[in-house]
Every structure is written in C-alpha cells, then in structure tokens.
Amino acid sequence: MVLIGGGILFGIFFTFLFCKKQGKLRVLMYHKVETRQQDFLTVTPGQLEEHLNYLQKEGFTFVSIAQYFSHRVLPKKAVLLTFDDAYLSTLGNAYPLLKQYDARATVFVPTAYAGKTSLWDIKSEPILSAEQLRNLDSTVFELGLHSHTHRHYGTVSNEFIQEDLQKNIQFFEDNHLLYSSAFAYPYGGRPKKRADRIKMQRILSRYGIKYAFRIGNGINRWPLSRPFEIQRIDIRGTDSLEEFTHKIKYPNKV
Ligand SMILES: [Zn+2]
Numbered sequence: 001m002v003l004i005g006g007g008i009l010f011g012i013f014f015t016f017l018f019c020k021k022q023g024k025l026r027v028l029m030y031h032k033v034e035t036r037q038q039d040f041l042t043v044t045p046g047q048l049e050e051h052l053n054y055l056q057k058e059g060f061t062f063v064s065i066a067q068y069f070s071h072r073v074l075p076k077k078a079v080l081l082t083f084d085d086a087y088l089s090t091l092g093n094a095y096p097l098l099k100q101y102d103a104r105a106t107v108f109v110p111t112a113y114a115g116k117t118s119l120w121d122i123k124s125e126p127i128l129s130a131e132q133l134r135n136l137d138s139t140v141f142e143l144g145l146h147s148h149t150h151r152h153y154g155t156v157s158n159e160f161i162q163e164d165l166q167k168n169i170q171f172f173e174d175n176h177l178l179y180s181s182a183f184a185y186p187y188g189g190r191p192k193k194r195a196d197r198i199k200m201q202r203i204l205s206r207y208g209i210k211y212a213f214r215i216g217n218g219i220n221r222w223p224l225s226r227p228f229e230i231q232r233i234d235i236r237g238t239d240s241l242e243e244f245t246h247k248i249k250y251p252n253k254v
Contacts, residue, residue, distance in 0.1 A: 022221055022222060022223070023073065023074040023075075023076070023078060023221075023222035024074075024077075024078070024219050024220065024221060024222060025063075025074060025078050025079075025080065025219070025220040025221075025222050025224075025230075026060075026078070026079045026080070026219055026220075026233060026248065026251065027079070027080045027082060027213065027220065027230060027231065027232040027233065028051075028079060028080070028081050028082065028232065028233050028235050029082055029084065029213075029215065029232035029233060029234050029235060030043065030048075030081065030082065030083045030084070030090075030094075030235050031083070031084050031085060031087070031090070032085075032087050032089075032090045032125075033045055033048050033083075033089075033090045033093040033094045034089060034090070034093065035093065037237075038237040038238070039236075039237055039238060040236040040237065040238050041236070041237070042237045043235065043236075043237040044237065045093050045094075045097060047237060047241075047244075048093075048094060048097050049097050050241050050244075051235070051241075051244055052097060052098070052100075052101040052103055053101070054241070054244070054245060054248070055079055055101075055103075055248070056101055058077065058248075059076075059077050060077045060078070060079045061075035061076075061077060061078055061079070062079060062080075062081060062101070062102070062103040062104045062105075063075065063078045063079065063080050063104065064080070064104040064105075064106065064142050064180070065080070065106055065142060065144065065180040065181075065182050065211065066142050066180050067104070069180075069182075069210070069211060072223055074222045078222070080104075080106065081098075081103060081104065081105040081106070082105065082106045082107075082108060082144075082184065082213065082232060083105055083106070083107050083108070084108045084146060084184055085108070085109075085110060085118060085127065085146065085150075086107050086108070086109045086110075086114070086127050086128045086133065086146075087118070087125055087126070087127060087128075088125070088126040088127060088128050088132070089125070089126070091107065091128065091136065091141070095137065095140065095141075098140050098141075099137070099140055103140070104140060104141075104142070105140065105141055105142075106141075106142050106143070106144050106180065106182065107133075107136070107141050107142070107143055107144065108143075108144045108145065108146035108182075108183075108184035108213075109127075109128070109133065109143055109144070109145070109146050109171075109179075110127070110146045110147055110148065110149070110150040110168075110186065111146075111147075111148050111167065111168050111171035111172070112148045112149050112150070112167070113127045113150070114127055114128060114129055114130055114133065114171065115127065115128070115129030115130065115131075115132075118150075120149075120150045130171070130175035130177065133175070133177055134175065134176070134177055138178075142178075142179075142180050143172070143177060143178065143179040143180065144179055144180050144182040144183065144184060145165070145168050145169065145172075145179060145182065145183040145184070145209065146168075146183070146184045146186060147164050147165070147168055147183075147185075147186050148164045148165070148167040148168040148171070149164055149167075150186045151164065151186060152185075152186060152187045152189035153185055153186070153189050153190055153191070153200060154189040154190050154191045154192060155189070158199055158200065158203060161200060161203050162203055165183075165203065165204070165207045165209075166207070169207060169208075180211075181208050181209055181210040181211065182209065182210070182211040182212070182213065183204060183209045183211070183212045183213070184212070184213040184232075185212060185213065185214050188214045188215035188216070188232075190214060197228075201228045204228060210227060211224070211227045211228070211230055212227070212228040212229070212230065213230045213231075213232050214229055214230065214231060214232065215231070215232055215234055216229075216231030216232065217231065217232075217233050217234055217247070217251050217252065218231035218233075218251055218252050219231070219251050219252070231251075233247050233248070233251045235247070
C-alpha cells in the first residue's frame with residue numbers, strides 16, 4: 001500500500017516536473033508598419049518600437065521557426081514576431097527597429113503578388129519582389145508561405161488548395177528563396193468542419209508544411225500539440241500600449 005502510494009506521489013511529482021518544463025510560445029501577428037497610417041492592420045514605427053522595447057524589458061527572447069521549432073525546449077519567455085503579406089514599406093520601416101532590438105521576424109508571402117501589389121486589398125500596396133525577398137537580411141527575417149492567391153482556405157475546394165500550395169512553393173523554388181516549412185492561413189481561414197480541416201492539413205503535410213498559423217489570440221503550449229492550429233495574437237495599430245501589454249500578458253482575454 002505504501003509502495004503504491006509512493007508510486008502515485010512520485011507520478012504526481014514527475015508530472016509536475018514535466019509540466020514545469022513545458023514552455024509557452026506567444027506569436028504576434030503584424031501586417032503593416034507605416035509612418036502616416038494607423039489602423040487595425042497598421043502600426044506606426046513608433047508603436048513597433050514601443051512593443052519591442054516592452055518585450056525586451058520583460059525578458060522575452062525573439063525566436064524564429066528555423067532556429068527553434070525543431071527543438072523540444074524553448075527559451076523561457078519566447079515570442080515569435082510575424083508579418084503577413086510582405087508589404088514593401090512595412091519591411092523597410094520594421095527592419096532598422098528589428099535590427100536594433102536584435103529581434104527576428106517571419107514574413108509570410110502571398111507569392112502571386114510578389115513584385116506587384118496586394119490586389120485582394122481595398123487599398124492595394126506594393127509587395128516585395130523575388131529579388132527584394134532574396135536581399136532581405138536573413139539574420140533578421142525568415143520567409144514562410146502565405147498561399148499563392150491569398151484566398152480564404154475555408155471557402156475553396158481541396159483541389160484549389162493543392163494547386164495554390166503547389167504554385168506558392170514553386171515560386172520559392174524557381175526564385176531560389178529559402179523558406180521555413182510554415183504556412184499562415186490568409187485571413188486565418190480554415191474549413192469550419194473538423195473533417196474538412198483534417199483533409200486540408202493532410203494536403204499541407206504532403207507539401208512539406210510542418211506548422212500552420214491561424215489567429216485565435218491565445219498562447220501556445222510547447223511542445224506544440226496542434227502544429228497546424230498555432231495561435232497568433234492580433235496586433236492592431238488602434239490599440240494603446242496598455243492594450244498591447246494586456247494582450248501579451250493575457251492573450252485569451254482580448
Ligand atoms: Zn494576408
């Protein structure tokens with residue numbers, strides 16, 4: 001009896017130790033960084049600097065997918081910065097700040113628009129070309145997939161998804177661009193039904209994608225139990241610094 005009790009106690013202690021070892025990952029989702037604009041998709045360089053300053057002061061480590069995602073252990077306070085859509089002026093505005101704070105960022109590229117403009121947007125803006133993507137400082141930026149045509153994956157057929165991913169990857173290969181095996185769902189969109197989502201995830205896997213990012217505004221436990229459902233915290237230019245810090249501290253309550 002004593003032995004069994006001891007075993008249970010040891011089990012609880014072991015579980016406690018193991019749980020303590022599990023990490024947490026915060027992923028921030030940015031879109032645009034513009035000097036003369038501030039809205040739910042756009043922060044100013046001043047706001048980005050305040051965010052980086054806060055994260056640094058709070059002891060966060062800026063991680064990248066390439067550096068850490070294959071590891072079992074993450075730094076204690078890990079944060080992944082992501083920028084969707086590869087807007088030309090955004091990366092120009094963000095780069096000096098990211099460099100200054102020794103931060104890393106993942107840029108998700110909708111490849112049909114590279115070197116053109118964001119035609120899916122109401123106000124379309126220039127997107128980096130293949131050459132500009134190649135010239136990005138790889139000590140700061142890594143690239144990821146953001147579909148080819150920027151369509152909501154919850155509203156298109158599996159055949160469409162397959163073809164779209166094929167073109168997305170082909171662009172990187174044709175232009176000799178390195179990318180991490182990660183995908184950000186345009187609009188955070190996935191099929192609503194679980195069975196359809198599983199089918200879609202199988203397609204993503206078939207194309208070598210290991211991680212996929214949605215929105216969700218939550219913290220991810222590490223190691224990731226649902227690597228195709230990684231949650232990102234939606235960072236908005238309309239938020240005050242207080243609201244930003246609240247989102248970082250209590251992401252599920254935003
Ligand atoms: Zn997008």
